[in-house]
Amino acid sequence: MPPKGSKGKSKSSETKAKSGEGSKKRVEDTLLMDQTEQKTLKLEETIEQLNLKNEKIKNTMIGYVTLDVLKFHDRLQFGKWNPRLLIKSQIMALMESFQVNTVDQFNLAHAIPLIVPKNLIKRGTYMTEVSSKTAIPILQVRDDAPPNWNLPAAGGQHCIAALEIWLEKKRAQLNEYIAKEHSIQKQDPDDVDKNELKQWNKGGKKEKDALEGIMAYEGSWLVSLFDDSMIDESLALHILWNETKHIYMESPMEGLIQLFKIMKAQGSDYWQVKLVPQSKGNTSKQRELLRQDYVWEMLSQFNTAGMHYWHADFMQFSEFYSMMMSSYGGMLAYLVGCLEKKLHMCFNSVEVDEKAVKTLLLSLQSKKAEAAQEKLEQIFDELCDAAPIPEVISNGIREAINECFNSCIANMSGIHEIGNQSSTDWVTIFAQYALEVPCKIKEQVTILQEWGNLDRLHTKVRHALKTCMIKSKIMFVCDTCHEDYASFPFMSRSMFMLLKMHLAHIQSTIFEAMLAHPNYHVDSCNLLWDKIVLILFESYPAALHMEGQILAMNIPDHSISQLELLSIFGMSLTGAVKKSKPSIPRKGKAKAKANNDDDDDGKYINVEGESSAEKDVNGEGDDGDEQSVQESADDDKHDIQVESREECLARRERAKMDAEECAKSLEIEASQAFKVLNNSPKVSVPTMVTSYLPWTHKSKISSDAIQNSF
16 A cells, blocks of 8 residues: 655645646736737828828928929929939820820829928919919019029929920920911812811811910929928928829730720720820820720620639730731631620520420430431520620639630640641540530539529529520530531630630731732621631641741831822922922933034934933943944934924924923822821821722732632
8 A cells, every 4th residue: 555645745736736837927927018908090100100291291381383394494403302313214104194194284183392492482472272263373483582593393303304295296286287277278269178178177176276275384383382491301202202102003904904994984985096196105005906996896805704804914015915906916806706705605594494405415316316406406596696694604604614725625736726627636625625614614603503692693694594504515516507616615815815826826827818818898808707717727737838938928018108208299298399309410321412403404303212321221331342332323323303393393392281281280189199198197007997999909929819719
């Protein structure tokens, strides 16, 4: 039997057991930590410091005035409070913003801060509060100010530089309207073009007056005045910090999407997009893109698809611009519309019996295949005619379709034969894709149903989602007999990238195929697109071979500027006729002359032939070959004709009249050409005009291209 322990030891062990860690204490059991509770709302310490500085700046404010920052640019002192250098890219970005968003020079948010001595400004010539209903006074300096006074600025250097460039562009635009006005004023009332006059009275005059009103402000800008005696370096840098922070600079692609969405929300269309005059930057390119009907239509498809396309890799502005303005841009946009339409046919309110359709699909492998196919085609026709509900296609469904494309098509060997029904590799992988897509769509609908989101939707929307899976199966089974794009997958982000890559490799071939097509006509351009697209994808290797041949030809583009074209007519931009330079005869080339008009026999010798030096176009007349010169001289003798003096005068009179008529005709033609060229809008790319005449361009490839070659 073991000995019993003492009572003291027993109590100590019990105490340790209860405390768990012996007699050690924790900090939370003491009053060493601050236990006060803070329940009030509190900003970050940095923000509180900034708010204190803002309050101090309010006390240093003198007021607001307007200043012609261009006229007094030499008086503005940059560098004391603002050490930044002028960066050309920032200047051009601001100028582009002025072009699009206009110049809001009297907005408080855009005021240029000046830190000046208070005794430099005339008392009472500034405003402490700015209102849109009151005129802002102009900056006035005291009469006893030193002659070398200046205005130290805490910002606005890039803004002023951008304003100067913007005004130059506006001035050039105004000069164009003035030149157009003068050209109309100088015309005869009976000969003036009525359409041109109507266009000027309706819009040109208003634009000219608006530009004159804008130019009247010149470099006037709202400036905020601060007392330099109350400003230290910390407050001055805070003023500068306020000018540059809390500003989000959107990317060019974001600007394009935002502009499109704004115009779409306003009910505008592509033809209502106004180009930015005197501009060649991203802003001008954005509007140039939106003015293309096919780009507008494709962006409308992207907008309906939500976020599926907006954040894709190809949505980088420079790449997107080059892609859409290339020869295949319109074809790519057309394919997007066709394949999106094919997807939309699966989402509508058409009533479909799922069990009956499944039975018909199974019957396709039996003896009743013909009857089953006929019934399925009837349902297919209903789907084609039904109004789609594109908003039903959620981002999850689109991602599922994109996933099917990547797993079934993207990494397969038959990807280069996309759309080619005669290719065994493509038919195989497309069949697998057609099996996967309905299953993936059903999974997304099941997820919505499990979350309870399906029951909260509208009846038509709920029905469209429940039947989209079986409708997609009908599409893959029946569209082979009806649709031109039967062997093309549904539109998705990855599908777009694949189409872009394929078309980019044959862009010269596409250009020639369109221009050389014998059946090209504006009224039937959709049929032309379908034919060209299908032929290009079905014969893609041949198109690649043709691309190599075109590139090997290396035919340069022949472009001509407005000045060069006017110079052909001997005119300048101002409308004045250019004086032709006197022609200088080449060395060793002098025409034979006969000056014996007053011979004894009263005959005139007319020299219709040329001398040997004139006929020697290869320059062999200067080598001293006496034999060649002698032979040419002998030939000239046979060209000499003898005519009377009266016949000579009559001939000269007829030639003079013919020359006058020709000169008058050329003058009229040159004048008309000048009006067209001088009054045409100055844009980076000519505006496309719809033509109702058949295309007559001859291809660079061959003049023997037979019909339906492409």
